[in-house]
Amino acid sequence: MNKNKNKNRQNTYFSLLTKITVTLFLCCAFLIGKLGFQLLGTLPDSGQSDLGNVFSQTSQAKNSQPEASASISPETDWELILVNRSNPIPKGYDVKLTQLRNNQSVDSRIYPSLQKMFDDMRAAGLTPVISSSYRTAEKQQSLLDEKIADYQKEGHSDKEAEKLAKAWVAVPGTSEHQLGMAVDITSTDRNSQNPSIIWEWLMKNSYKYGFILRYPEDKEEITNTIYEPWHYRYVGKTAAKEIYERQICLEEYLQ
Numbered sequence: 665m666n667k668n669k670n671k672n673r674q675n676t677y678f679s680l681l682t683k684i685t686v687t688l689f690l691c692c693a694f695l696i697g698k699l700g701f702q703l704l705g706t707l708p709d710s711g712q713s714d715l716g717n718v719f720s721q722t723s724q725a726k727n728s729q730p731e732a733s734a735s736i737s738p739e740t741d742w743e744l745i746l747v748n749r750s751n752p753i754p755k756g757y758d759v760k761l762t763q764l765r766n767n768q769s770v771d772s773r774i775y776p777s778l779q780k781m782f783d784d785m786r787a788a789g790l791t792p793v794i795s796s797s798y799r800t801a802e803k804q805q806s807l808l809d810e811k812i813a814d815y816q817k818e819g820h821s822d823k824e825a826e827k828l829a830k831a832w833v834a835v836p837g838t839s840e841h842q843l844g845m846a847v848d849i850t851s852t853d854r855n856s857q858n859p860s861i862i863w864e865w866l867m868k869n870s871y872k873y874g875f876i877l878r879y880p881e882d883k884e885e886i887t888n889t890i891y892e893p894w895h896y897r898y899v900g901k902t903a904a905k906e907i908y909e910r911q912i913c914l915e916e917y918l919q
Contacts, residue, residue: 742773743874743900745843746918749888752837759844761798768797771844774874774898778847781873785865792862795894796848799841808833831890845898846878863893871908874901883913 747753761769770778785792799807811833815825833839840846849866851859867877875898881891899907899914907917 741900743845743898744903744914744918745845746914747838747840747843748915749834749838753842757843759798761844764794764797766794768794768847769844770794770797770847771898774845777873777875777898781870781875784869784873785862788865790862790865791852791857792849793852794847795850796841797846798844799839801836801842804834804836804839804842808835834889840878840895840897847896848892848894849896850894859894866896867893870896871904872901874898874904876904876907876914878914880911880913883916886915887913 745754745757760772762772762775763769782792808829811829812822812825815828816822820828834841836842849862851857851862866875870876875896877893878895878897879887879889879892881893884890897914899917903917907914910917
C-alpha cells in the first residue's frame, strides 16, 4: 500500500516538474527570440523613414500635381531617379537638405561633389553662382503662375499662355528641382563675366563631378524641355561619364 502511495507521489512530482520545466523553457525561448530580433534589427517596421526630413506640402499643391509614380524601392539608385513630364516624383520621396550660403539648398548627398566642382571653377578664374536649386511644390507652382501671367500680359490667351509657360516651367511634381539634385548655375556678375563662359566649362567638365547638362539643345524632342544651358543634374560619376561620352540625355541612358 505504501509502495503505491510513494509511486503515486513520484508520478505527481514528476508531472509537476515536467510542467515547470516546459513553462521555463517556453519563457526562455520567448525572451531569447525577442532579444535576437532586437539585436538583428528585424523588429516590425515602425513606418518611420530614416531617409531624411519629409517636407510637407499643402493640399492645394498636392492636388495640382499629377499622380505620383511608384514608391522608391531600396534597390533604386537614388541619383538616377527619372523625373519629367511623364514620370512624376515617386511617392514618399524624402530629401535631407544642406543649405548654401546664398540660402539655396541641395540634397546633402550631392553637396560634396557640388562644392568640389565650384572650387575648381573658381580656381579656373570663373565666378559661378547657383540661382535656383531645391524647390517646394508651392514654389514650383508660384513660378509657373508667374510665367503664365507674363505671357497673358503679352496678349496671349489663357490657354496659349499656359502652354507657353509649361515649355519653360515644369508642372509641380514633375520638376527635378523638387528632388534637390538639380541646380541652375550662372555668373555672379553678368557684367564682369558672361554666363556662357561658365556654361562652356560645365559642358566640358561637369561629368567629372557627377553632373550632366540635363536638357541638351539637340535632345528637346526626347526630354520635352527646351535647351537650358544653365540646368545641371547630379547622376553620379559613372552615369555622367557615359552620358557625356555618348552625348545622350538621361532618358536615353535609362532606356
